Amino acid sequence: MSNQITPNLTAETKRYTVSIVRGENVVDRVNKAIELVGGMKRFVKKGDKVLIKANLVDGKPYETGETAHPETLRTIIKQAKTAEASQVKVGDAVTSWDLTLYNAVAKIAEEEGAEWVDLGRSPRAEVKVENPVFFEKVSVAKELVECDVLINVGTLKTHHLAGVTVAMKNLYGVLELQDRIKYHRLDKLEEVIVDLNLVKPSSLIVVDGGYTTHHWPAFEVQKMDLAMAGNNVVLVDAVAAKVMGADPKAIRYLRWAEEHGLGSANIEKHQILGLTIEEAYRSKTVNMVDFINKESENIRIINQGACTGCYGRLSTVTMQRFDIHSAKTKLYVLMGPNAKPPNPMEKDSTFILCGNCLAPTFYNRLQGTHVPGCPPDLEVFAQELSKYLAPRRRLTRQEWEKIHKDMEARGIKLPKDFKPPFSQEQQRDL
Incomplete structure (x- = not known):
């Protein structure tokens, strides 16, 4: 069965808002950032079904800069419940053998009356993409299709392929593992990022900017103590790029997103509340x-x-x-x-x-x-x-199995259906 969604696209002439807040207390800065862009009740109405798409990639600890703080997610869940959402789900694709972070977020969801969802393994919905960059259909977690309000909770990171991974690329976590591998192999990562956002534009974007780092390989972590919020995913990514010292004009998916009506990366035409970009910036995040x-x-x-x-x-x-x-x-x-x-x-x-x-x-x-x-x-x-460089050595199957056994010996429980990527192609693509 195929679902068709027509995104609620907005003309370039609309003025969007992004807030930037700095503070040592995670909860306080997230609350303030959301308040500055109009408060949760601007985005969530009584009876709405809410999906909070968190960035919990690879189950990495918050201090690595890779993932959102669990208390950031608790804060957003509480606000959505206060706005009288009828249903609140929070999730990401589980991509790690170490389930510590995922279990912590699932526990928070239960405590706050929400539901945890593994968006990489939940039932699929095949969706037609209107005016796509490349892919006319995508298969996504059904929760993305069924929600009334998508709250996109990203982090401040540069990315080896896409330039940055903040909010727009965060939707990559609604794909199954085989599709994530497929789009990498097709060399169409930035294309599918835009197409996924065309399927379901984010209503509210919250960026947990406690730290910045580079996603694969991790190079250095910079403490930022920031939270950002906004009502347009393209503008949020553009502002976040500037905060990290990256040029939004050099990021292809932002240009394509503008061309396809998802929003604006033209920062000068829109409203920045709280800190200025110059005040938020500390030093360039490496790429x-x-x-x-x-x-x-x-x-x-x-x-x-x-x-x-x-x-x-x-x-x-x-x-x-x-x-x-x-x-x-x-x-x-x-x-x-x-x-x-x-x-x-x-x-x-x-x-x-x-x-x-x-x-x-x-x-x-x-x-x-x-x-x-x-x-x-x-x-x-x-x-x-290849004329000048030797090939990079890959892990053998035996080496992968040794890593697997070492993790189990340390008490790390693996998902029953999780299979390590033994092939060179899978290692490269992941």
């Missing part, structure tokens, strides 16, 4: 380019104005498939229309020029191997890298 440049002695990625089609996808392939310590001589990977080789150049240096905006011409006098495309083809780029 995959930063990680590789710090960890590898001989690889330098020079990014000057590239979008996520290059700086996200190509740096991720470099990290996932290759040993970044194996380069014998200097390898420079240039991306973005303003990227230039170093001056003076080291002897025996190799240059890879990425994307149509760096096509070598008589005028720019760039030299090196050119990987064309907008975005460049991942396999062509990987083939070029």
Whole structure:
């Protein structure tokens, strides 16, 4: 059975609001952030069925910056109940062998009269996407289709592929495991992010910004003590990107979301309450380019104005498939229309020029191997890298099984239907 939902899209002319609050007390700052954008009763009416989509990725502790604080979720549940919602569900896809965080949130839900849902394993609803970026149909957790109000609770993170993962990408957790793997393999992560948000636009967005970090691999954690709230998912992601030192204009899915009527990333046209972006910002949250440049002695990625089609996808392939310590001589990977080789150049240096905006011409006098495309083809780029870098070693089945046994010995209970990804393809895609 196929459900069809027509999203309630809003014209660019509407003025949206985002609040930014700083404070050491998690509950206080979340309450204040929601209050500044009109309070819960602006979004939840008596009798509404509410789904709170939490970011609890991989069951990581809150202090890693990867997940929302359980008390943030308790606060939002309480507010939704006070607004007389008839039903409140809170959930995410369970993606970890360690169920500690998921169990803690399930306990909070029970205590507050709500229901915990594993959105990766709940019954599916196949939904037609109106005016999609790429996918005409998606299979999502039925709770997403059935709710009247979607409260999207994200975190402040940069992301190796999408640039940032705050609110819009948070809906990735309504997919089944095989679909999450599928969209990675198809190289369509940013496309499906927008299509999922077209299925069910978020009514209220709350960002638990206690910390910032980079999602895979974790590089460094920065304490921020922030909470954000907003009434448009595109604007919230754009503001959050700026708070982390990322350029919203370089994030492809935000541009596509605007083009498909989901909202506006044009911060200057909208209202920011509480702290300014400049006051909220502390220092740049690292991305995959930063990680590789710090960890590898001989690889330098020079990014000057590239979008996520290059700086996200190509740096991720470099990290996932290759040993970044194996380069014998200097390898420079240039991306973005303003990227230039170093001056003076080291002897025996190799240059890879990425994307149509760096096509070598008589005028720019760039030299090196050119990987064309907008975005460049991942396999062509990987083939070029393979000339200079050794492949990254993968865990064997025996090593996975040893990890499994070690976790069980430490008392970590695994979901009965959870199977570790033994294949190289699954390890890469997850």
